[in-house]
Amino acid sequence: MRLERHPILEFVRGKRITFTFDGESIEAYEGETIAAALHAAGIRVLSRTRSGAPRGLFCAIGKCSSCLMTVDGIPNVRTCVTPIREGMVVESQRGPGKLNPVFRHRPHEAVCKEAEVVIVGAGPAGLSAAKVLLNHGIRPLVLDENPHLGGQLIKQTHKFFGSRAERAGTRGFSIADELVEEIEGEAEILRQARVLGLYCEDGRRVLAVAHAEKLLLVAAKDLVVATGAQERFLLFPGNHLPGVYGAGAVQTLMNVYGVKPGERALMVGAGNVGLIVSYQLLQAGVEVDAVVEAMPEIGGYHVHAAKIRRLGVPILTSHTVVRALGKERVEGAMIAQIDGKFEPIPGTERELAVDLICLAVGLNPSTRLLEQAGAQMGYVPELGGRVPLHSPLMETTVPGVYVAGDCAGIGEASTAMLEGELAAFSLLAKKRFEVREKIALVQRSLEKLRRGPFGERPRTGKEKVFTLMKEVAVG
Ligand SMILES: Cc1cc2nc3c(=O)[nH]c(=O)nc-3n(C[C@H](O)[C@H](O)[C@H](O)COP(=O)(O)OP(=O)(O)OC[C@H]3O[C@@H](n4cnc5c(N)ncnc54)[C@H](O)[C@@H]3O)c2cc1C
Structure with missing residues (x-):
């Protein structure tokens, strides 16, 4: 099941390791996720529902519950975003699984941290926002739940359509590499850092983050949410089957x-x-x-x-x-x-x-954190469903919380990058940086991209969002 040859990609695999799945020894490579290693071994049934129906991988980006398994005694681990390690004990679970009693009384301390700007999501939108902030002397904290940075781009082998200025004509995974290179070593980046909760009250913004088996509580002055999107499901008999x-x-x-x-x-x-x-x-x-x-x-x-x-x-x-x-x-x-x-x-x-x-x-836009933070939402079919209301400068109804990319309405990588830049400039403007010309330039580029027949849906969608936002502000 492993690909050895590919017309575009070269697969450089890590060290060979061994783990067990339901007691059976399986070989894998370091750097793979548990779910990928199981698929490579031909295993597709990862778990079962309470009634015994089989469950397999569905989204592979940590958004759904199809791949939950018990790993080293801990149930409900998202095996699609958890890297495999030597000696891991992976077990299929039935229903919600059971916590090994050894872990029940293990004390869990929260680690507290502060950051001037936090960016949730390191896809093209989040990475572009980070670059703008770095260029203005602000070192953001970038959190992403996946082991690789770049969001959807890392798996796009085709040459991108869109605008040349936004790197069209380059393969998606190369765009991701370029964007990561531009901020790596400069921004503070935490991979496999899943933001579980976002609490915005009395002007404070606190994120609860699961990282390296610890709970991080991050107090952020400002926040850019760029969590992307999740795939829609379809109703038909047998849609639960692995495969x-x-x-x-x-x-x-x-x-x-x-x-x-x-x-x-x-x-x-x-x-x-x-x-x-x-x-x-x-x-x-x-x-x-x-x-x-x-x-x-x-x-x-x-x-x-x-x-x-x-x-x-x-x-x-x-x-x-x-x-x-x-x-x-x-x-x-x-x-x-x-x-x-x-x-x-x-x-x-x-x-x-x-x-x-x-x-x-x-x-569908991934908006759970924003909804939890109390951002007002609107149903805009042209943008993929429920979206956070935001101003043309990407600020939501929660002051200091900005959005960019697919989570603010389904679009493309080119528009995601521009919205990331716009959110960052908008945040800088609030901090009294002189960036008016930059904002106007990015807005013009966005308008240009949304002209033409393929831009019609997002253009109409965004107009609806801005109108709804105005109504909220007036009301
Ligand atoms: C098959 C395909 C082909 C495409 N082709 C093109 C093309 O040719 N041209 C083009 O312009 N666009 C194309 N796109 C669209 C483009 O890839 C997306 O629009 C773009 O990636 C959206 O960027 P984003 O940063 O908003 O989100 P994403 O790229 O989805 O990144 C979101 C990031 O947020 C992270 N995240 C989410 N939730 C959390 C959380 N709670 N905690 C921590 N991290 C979190 C995720 O791990 C992810 O890395 C294509 C998309 C697909 C699927």
């Missing part, structure tokens, strides 16, 4: 860890993500039986569609997945044509012998 993945998870397995997610795939969704990931599956040697798209038109760029069609992959519009087949893992998929009301048309069902169903049906 139903979000498109991002498939990319993480293939492009970050060099692990093949399956042998034959069905892609659900013909937006840019579905089309790009289909091509990446083919590059990894996975057959793609079909791409199904519920809408009558392909949503992504036609250049991406043409690429996979040339390689023999049919794109079936007005089609959907109606069922995943299999008991313990995906062994097939039933697809069907749908009518104008998105209902399957009887007699059009077709079975595909796939072991992988990949969902690329959109993203």
